[in-house]
Structure formats: structure tokens, C-alpha cells
Amino acid sequence: MTVALSGKKIARQIEKHFPGGIIESSPQSLVVDRESLLPVATYLKTAPGLDFDYLTAITAVDYYDYFEVNYRLTSLKRNHSLVVKTRCYGRDNPSLPSVVSLWRGADFQEREIYDLFGISFEGHPNLKRIVLWEGFQGHPLRKDYLQW
Amino acid sequence: MEIGELYSRRQLDEAEGEQIEALKARSQQPIPDPDDWLEEELRRNILMTSVDSLLNWARRSSLWPAICFPACCAFELIATAASRFDISRFGMEIIRASPRQGDLMITAGTLTWKMAPQVRRIYDQMPEPKWVIAMGACAISGGIFASSYSVVPGYNRIIPVDVYVPGCPPRPEALLYGIRMLQQKIARMSLITQGR
Numbered sequence: 001m002t003v004a005l006s007g008k009k010i011a012r013q014i015e016k017h018f019p020g021g022i023i024e025s026s027p028q029s030l031v032v033d034r035e036s037l038l039p040v041a042t043y044l045k046t047a048p049g050l051d052f053d054y055l056t057a058i059t060a061v062d063y064y065d066y067f068e069v070n071y072r073l074t075s076l077k078r079n080h081s082l083v084v085k086t087r088c089y090g091r092d093n094p095s096l097p098s099v100v101s102l103w104r105g106a107d108f109q110e111r112e113i114y115d116l117f118g119i120s121f122e123g124h125p126n127l128k129r130i131v132l133w134e135g136f137q138g139h140p141l142r143k144d145y146l147q148w
Numbered sequence: 149m150e151i152g153e154l155y156s157r158r159q160l161d162e163a164e165g166e167q168i169e170a171l172k173a174r175s176q177q178p179i180p181d182p183d184d185w186l187e188e189e190l191r192r193n194i195l196m197t198s199v200d201s202l203l204n205w206a207r208r209s210s211l212w213p214a215i216c217f218p219a220c221c222a223f224e225l226i227a228t229a230a231s232r233f234d235i236s237r238f239g240m241e242i243i244r245a246s247p248r249q250g251d252l253m254i255t256a257g258t259l260t261w262k263m264a265p266q267v268r269r270i271y272d273q274m275p276e277p278k279w280v281i282a283m284g285a286c287a288i289s290g291g292i293f294a295s296s297y298s299v300v301p302g303y304n305r306i307i308p309v310d311v312y313v314p315g316c317p318p319r320p321e322a323l324l325y326g327i328r329m330l331q332q333k334i335a336r337m338s339l340i341t342q343g344r
Binding site: 131132133136140 | 261
């Protein structure tokens with residue numbers, strides 16, 4: 001059984017390397033500052049003892065004030081998992097750094113979030129719509145999306 | 149008591165020979181085929197019918213479905229094709245992978261706008277004459293996804309539909325009934341008016 005690591009414990013460990021990088025943490029998850037997402041993700045993947053070599057899923061939530069993007073990480077080597085979140089503000093052109101360079105599995109999922117939420121991922125190799133077609137108006141999973 | 153005590157072996161052989169001779173004597177002419185119940189024209193293999201009925205009979209009796217199964221109704225269609233319901237009773241057991249060999253499209257499943265051009269292309273590749281059965285609520289009107297941003301509200305936005313089979317999904321009996329209705333429809337087609 002995969003052990004779900006405590007977000008609070010990992011947050012304390014990350015805080016030593018990236019001061020101010022953690023916005024908040026709970027036993028279930030930790031929220032990373034937008035600017036330090038990529039360095040923290042790199043640390044989580046490479047740090048001995050953590051070894052998060054597998055990205056299970058990326059999901060996004062629209063909380064009206066901000067979009068929250070969840071990264072569910074798993075270590076196949078250590079058999080443990082962690083939920084990392086980050087937030088991006090603004091509804092006109094929200095953007096986040098892409099993690100495709102770390103986990104190739106993020107490719108299609110970031111495209112899906114771009115398609116349905118309209119969040120741009122900087123550094124993504126092929127950021128275009130994946131589920132809907134080019135020319136579709138709006139992003140349907142946003143809370144303020146109305147068809148008619 | 150043994151047979152040998154009443155009839156000798158020789159007498160038995162002679163009795164058998166008489167039976168064979170009698171059968172041979174009355175079998176000198178071939179027995180005529182039992183066709184005296186047929187009309188004179190039929191006995192000469194002449195059938196009188198209209199071109200319409202012959203064509204329609206041929207067309208409705210071997211409908212070959214082309215594959216267009218985008219969603220869950222496909223499983224009811226597979227059940228219809230399998231042994232319990234056995235679609236081959238109606239001359240359509242060959243479900244074609246190539247639309248160029250099919251003349252019936254059974255649209256078993258939800259259609260999204262992104263998939264719609266491919267379905268239209270499959271329909272265009274089918275040779276004339278061709279028919280479409282809209283199978284299930286999604287194929288008729290979009291079903292529960294009718295107001296979705298991505299689902300086509302009914303196949304009749306994309307291609308002309310001949311028969312609508314309701315259900316979510318329809319039972320195999322319902323699909324077979326729809327096929328029978330389509331066959332009745334084909335039976336009324338005419339070369340002059342082109343049916344539809």
C-alpha cells in the first residue's frame with residue numbers, strides 16, 4: 001500500500017531549502033508559491049529519500065478568486081505519494097510554469113487544463129487544445145462559463 | 149426352429165433374385181421431379197415481377213452495417229449481433245470494417261462535434277443506396293448530453309436518418325424491430341421517386 005506522506009512534514013523539509021516557497025500546508029497536501037513551483041518540483045523529484053519519479057495526475061479547480069492546480073506525485077521507488085498544489089491568480093491570462101521537463105506524463109494533462117480552464121503553461125512544448133477543437137470559444141470547466 | 153429347416157439356402161437366394169428382378173423391371177424409366185404443383189411459367193423458370201420489388205427485396209435482405217459505434221450503445225449492438233439475438237437472421241451478419249462495403253449505418257453512441265466530421269466522412273464513403281438507423285437517445289437527440297458544449301444534439305444534424313430507435317441503450321429486440329421497420333421502408337422504395 002502506497003504511503004501518503006504528510007504535507008506538513010515535507011513542507012518543513014522544503015522550507016529549509018526554499019525559504020518562503022510554501023504558502024500553507026496540511027497533513028493532506030502542501031501549497032507551493034507559483035514562483036518556486038519548478039525548483040520545488042525538481043527537488044521533490046531528485047532529493048534522495050523523496051524520489052517522486054512518477055506524476056499520477058494533474059487536476060485544476062476554479063475557486064473564482066484563483067485557480068488551484070493539484071499535482072499528485074508518487075514515488076515508485078519508495079512507494080509513497082504526496083499532493084502538491086499551486087495557485088494562479090487572474091482570469092484573463094493565468095499562467096504557470098510547465099513541469100513537462102520533469103515528468104513527460106504532464107504533457108497531455110497540461111494541454112487538457114489549458115483547454116478546459118484556460119491556464120497557460122510556460123515552457124510547454126506543444127500547448128494547444130486537446131479535447132475541444134481549435135476555434136472553440138471559452139473554457140467550459142470555468143465556473144463562469146455559460147453556453148447561453 | 150431354424151430357417152434352414154423350412155427353406156433351403158438356395159430357395160432364399162432365388163427369392164431375393166425375384167425381388168431384384170421385379171424392382172429392375174418397374175424402374176426402367178426415371179421418376180419425374182415433383183413439380184406438377186408449379187405453374188407452367190415457373191416450371192420454365194420464368195418469374196414475373198416489377199424491377200422495384202426485385203431490387204428492394206435484394207437490398208433489404210442483405211443490409212451490411214458499416215462500423216460507427218462511438219459509445220456505449222455499441223455493446224447492445226454487439227449483443228444483437230451475437231448468438232442469442234443473432235442479427236444474421238435478417239441477412240446482415242457481416243458488419244463491415246470498411247464503409248465502402250456497407251449500406252447501413254447503425255449509429256450506436258454519443259457523437260461529439262470533434263468526432264462529427266469523421267462520421268460524415270464515413271457516411272460519404274458508403275456507396276448508394278444507403279440507410280441510417282439512429283440507435284439510442286444520444287443518437288436521436290443528444291440524450292442527457294443534449295445541452296452540452298461538445299455533443300451533437302442528434303445525428304440528424306450531420307447525416308439523414310431513416311429510423312429512430314429510442315432507449316438508453318435500446319434492448320436488442322428494439323434494435324431488431326427498428327431494422328424490420330427499415331426493411332419495410334426499403335420495400336416501399338421506388339426507382340422512379342428514389343424512395344426518400
